[in-house]
Amino acid sequence: TIIGAELHTDRTTMDSIWHILAVGLPLDFAPSTETESAAALAARATAAGAFVAVAHPNWYALSEADIETLGAVDAIEIFNGIAVDANDSADSWHIADVMLGRGQRYFALATDDFHAKAHHSDFGRGWVWVKSTELTPESLLAALKAGAYYSSTGPQIYDVQIVPGQTAYVRCSPAERIFVTGRGSSSARAQGHGLAEAEIDLRNFSSPYCRITVRDAHGGRAWTNPIWY
Incomplete structure (x- = not known):
């Protein structure tokens, strides 16, 4: 098992609450505080060894400026399974393509974001296939950080x-x-x-x-x- 968390931080430029995704956090990672900025939180998670991603930007209607406030993170979540039924905003490739086209470097990430809610059919709607020689948390996390994976909703x-x-x-x-x-x-x-x-x-x-x-x-x-x- 790889320990992950949704890390809640500042509000977006549209004044919405939001969070970032951090996979591979140590168990003693301290929660964010009311005064900790998005950039500081993302940097702290990265320094702790986590794979850090921008969570479902289309759901939040994130701007380029919102994403840039995070600084250097690993990935942008380009598909989010729960958003299929939450607000029909599952696909976030548009903002990822804009950022890539401007010369930024991010990996991509698909998830189901499973929340076990009866009104959301999110389980198994998105995932990643990781290329790793070992199925250990350390090897899987290293592969994620290196971009040695692809995202899917079905095809291989x-x-x-x-x-x-x-x-x-x-x-x-x-x-x-x-x-x-x-x-x-x-x-x-x-x-x-x-x-x-x-x-x-x-x-x-x-x-x-x-x-x-x-x-x-x-x-x-x-x-x-x-x-x-």
């Missing part, structure tokens, strides 16, 4: 190979669309019924990074972390 991604300016090779569970997304409107794609692999032409793809999305016939999606080159 088995292999990704990028040759910048040439091709993107993707192998995955059966899909209908595979997207390569980059800065601004930069994109490329492959489509087909039961698509299990694709080699996508990147000769007209202009971006200093890319990310891969796999979408299956049921609307499930899996996302790689941004890949910089």
Whole structure:
């Protein structure tokens, strides 16, 4: 088990309460105080060794300024399962893409945010697949901090190979669309019924990074972390 917590902090620019996500906190991590800023709290969690993420920004309608107040954090939560039924704001890729396009570096994170409420069907709606040689808290946390994982609501991604300016090779569970997304409107794609692999032409793809999305016939999606080159 990896110890995690929702750390509550300042209000957003729209005067909403909010929290950040910290995974891998030590048990003696002190709670935040009324005077501790968002940046100080995030920095303290990071210094304690935690994987720190911006929690469901679309739910909060976070601005770029809100996210930037946190300083250097590990990831942005780009899918939140409880938000599907809470306010229909589960997907937060827009603000993540804006931040990435401006040159910021963040990993991506999907969760179900399970709260065991009867009116929310959140359990198992989002998760990460971690690449780790050991299933220990230390190894899993190190893999998260290194970005050695991908996020999913269903599909699996088995292999990704990028040759910048040439091709993107993707192998995955059966899909209908595979997207390569980059800065601004930069994109490329492959489509087909039961698509299990694709080699996508990147000769007209202009971006200093890319990310891969796999979408299956049921609307499930899996996302790689941004890949910089």
